[in-house]
Structures are given as structure tokens and as C-alpha cells.
Amino acid sequence: MCYSAQIVAEWKKFKRVFKADISLLDYYERYWLRCSDRKIKLPKSMEAAFADPQDDAERRIKAVIDxxxxxQAAEWEQELFKQRKRLADAERTLQTKTTKAAVESKRIATDKVDWLLGKLTDLRRTELKDRDSRIFPGWYAPVMVIENGRRVVKPMRYQCRPAGKPAFYDAKFPGTYNARRDNLEGFWKGQFGHSHGIMVVNAFYENVDRGGSNAVLEFRPRPTQDMLVACLWSRWSAPGEPDLLSFAAITDEPPAEVAAAGHDRCIIPIKPENIDAWLNPDPSDLKALYAILDDRERPYYEHRLAA
Structure with missing residues (x-):
């Protein structure tokens, strides 16, 4: 299962490299909804793409991001004030008497102050780091699809809720951020051959067992490259609810080096020449779609313990 990936989030790169249009309305709606729904998670690198808006649409997006x-900053600052007061109170108590409660209160307040200061620093930081492009299940990422005959990039949630299914599918099937190749005509029959997408990543992360304990490994292709990951997506609608665009990455048996590292699945990076054929699937010719998945890029994946 590809539980995390480092994505290419700069939508201007999609325009330049893939000649794709950008659905700025979908970006605006997602950022606007996030102001009232903190469950919506978007990586910092997606925000950074709007740091220097060039037109009214981009300025509107930057305004809701700001x-x-x-x-968020106001909430963290209020909590920081509260925890600093708690810390000061505990330290005053400890000056006259050592109590278990005061020691514990000081420890908790110190940890929370450090955490809040780190979050505020990250929020205000403008220089991007690799971790700013990491996504996890439930997070949003740019996904390239075909709309009205054009390549279009839309922000989608990395956990697919198929159209027509109840919202509780998110909890009932928490692993729907990945779509197993051997189940494409089963669980995913409503998407396979109908709604295909591509997520661009340059690394992925997996949980593996190391001597009875969990370790997170980072896999990067060699030579270094952006990988065009084959995905399925869906638009979910329900009365009184905002539409949800969500997707899953297709996974298959791993190459030898990934299996040797301890993991049993791997994403499928398709070749650039197959982009349009993948994004314009023919449901009556699934054999051709499987052929695209077989005719994949096959880089060597180096791995290391994730930071």
C-alpha cells in the first residue's frame, strides 16, 4: 500500500510540462471549504503555488489561503498563551514544593509550547522543504484528468469514495487510497475503464516490518524522475453536501528491490506516451488499459529509512 507520497504540486509545472489546464474553481472551492472544515488537509507546497497570484482568480485563491x-495562527497563539501560563504556574509551584502534579504539568506544557512554536514557524515559513510535498491518506493532491477533451488538473482527496456509495465508506474501507490491480474489475469496476487520472510523484513511502517493529521506508526512483502514477477517481455527490473529488493510486506486485525491502505492493508509473490513452479509457477495451499498466516505467527504487 502506498500510504504516503511526495508529490509534484506546482500547478504551473503541469501547465508547462503537460500542457494541462488548471481548474482554479475547484482549487478555490477546496480552500474555501477548508476554512470551515479542518478535516481538509492540503500540503504546503500546493499553497505555495499561489504565493504570487497573476490574475483575479489566483488572487481569490490566495485570499482564502491567507x-x-x-x-490557524490565531488559534495556535491563543493556545500558546494558555500553555505558557500553565508552564509559569507549574514553575512557581515547584519553587516552593515539588509535587507530582506540578512536575507533570510542567512537562506537558513544555512539550505543547515547543510543538506550537514549531507549527507557527512552519505556518509562516516561505522556503519549501521536501516534507511540504508529502501527502497521506485523506490529504489532497493535484490529479490530472481529461475534461471536455483537455487535460485538466484538479485537487482531489487521496482516498477514493466511489460515486453512489454512502459517506461511511471512508471508515468502512479505510484502504481505498490504493486500488489493487487484481480488483480493478471488482470493487473498482465503476471507475476502471471510466474515470482515470494521473498523480505525479517523485518518491513514495511504505510501512514495513523490521524485526517485529514498524519502520517507514522512503523509495526513490533511480535515475531521479517524476513518475506518472496511474490512478482512478470519482466525483461523489449527495444532497446538501459539497461535491467530493477523490482518487486512489493503482498498485501491483512490487519489483524485486521493493519486495526485498519488505513490502508487497507498488505504485504503477505509466509512460509519458500513454498519458492520453490512459486518461481517455474505453470501457469496452479493458485489455488495452491493462496493456498500458504492463507497459510501465520500471526504474530501480532505492530505499532508506524515512526521516
Whole structure:
């Protein structure tokens, strides 16, 4: 299972490299909804793409990003004030008497102050780091699809909720951020051959067992490259609810080096020349779609313990 990936989030790169349009309305709606729904998670690198807006649509997106960040900063600053007061109170108590409660209160307050200061620093930081492009299940990422005959990039949640299914599918099937190749005509029959997408990543992360304990490994292709990961996606709608665009990455048996590292699945990077054929699937010719998955890029994946 590809539980995390380092994505290419700069939508201007999609325009330049893939000649794709950008659905700025979908970006705006997702950032606007995030102001009232903190469950919506978007990586910092997606925000950074709007740091220097060039037109009114981009300025509107930046405005809602700034509004959310201001709300978040205010909440953390209020909590920081509260925890600093708690720390000071505990330290005053310890000056006259050592109690278990005061020691524990000081420890908790110290940890929370450090955490809050780190979050505020990250929020205000403008220089991007690799971790700013990491996504996890439930997070949003840019996904390239075909719309009205054009390549279009839309922000989608990395956990697919198939159209027509109840919202509780997210909890009932928490692993739906990946779509097993051997189940494409089963669980995923409503998407396979109908709604295909591509997520661009340059690394992925897996949980593996190391002597009875869990370890997170980072896999990077060699030579270094952006990988065009084959995905399925869906638009979920329900009365009184905002539409949800969500997707899953297709996984298959791993290459030898991934299996040797301790993992039994791997994403499928398709070749650039197959982009349009993948994004314009023919449901009456699934054999051709499987052929695209077989005719994949096959880089060597180096791995290391994730930071």
C-alpha cells in the first residue's frame, strides 16, 4: 500500500510540462471549504503555488489561503498563551514544593509550547522543504484528468469514495487510497475503464516490518524522475453536501528491490506516451488499459529509512 507520497504540486509545472489546464474553481472551492472544515488537509507546497497570484482568480485563491492561515495562527497563539501560563504556574509551584502534579504539568506544557512554536514557524515559513510535498491518506493532491477533451488538473482527496456509495465508506474501507490491480474489475469496476487520472510523484513511502517493529521506508526512483502514477477517481455527490473529488493510486506486485525491502505492493508509473490513452479509457477495451499498466516505467527504487 502506498500510504504516503511526495508529490509534484506546482500547478504551473503541469501547465508547462503537460500542457494541462488548471481548474482554479475547484482549487478555490477546496480552500474555501477548508476554512470551515479542518478535516481538509492540503500540503504546503500546493499553497505555495499561489504565493504570487497573476490574475483575479489566483488572487481569490490566495485570499482564502491567507484567511485560513490567519485563523490557524490565531488559534495556535491563543493556545500558546494558555500553555505558557500553565508552564509559569507549574514553575512557581515547584519553587516552593515539588509535587507530582506540578512536575507533570510542567512537562506537558513544555512539550505543547515547543510543538506550537514549531507549527507557527512552519505556518509562516516561505522556503519549501521536501516534507511540504508529502501527502497521506485523506490529504489532497493535484490529479490530472481529461475534461471536455483537455487535460485538466484538479485537487482531489487521496482516498477514493466511489460515486453512489454512502459517506461511511471512508471508515468502512479505510484502504481505498490504493486500488489493487487484481480488483480493478471488482470493487473498482465503476471507475476502471471510466474515470482515470494521473498523480505525479517523485518518491513514495511504505510501512514495513523490521524485526517485529514498524519502520517507514522512503523509495526513490533511480535515475531521479517524476513518475506518472496511474490512478482512478470519482466525483461523489449527495444532497446538501459539497461535491467530493477523490482518487486512489493503482498498485501491483512490487519489483524485486521493493519486495526485498519488505513490502508487497507498488505504485504503477505509466509512460509519458500513454498519458492520453490512459486518461481517455474505453470501457469496452479493458485489455488495452491493462496493456498500458504492463507497459510501465520500471526504474530501480532505492530505499532508506524515512526521516
Amino acid at each position: 484567511e485560513f492561515n490567519a485563523q
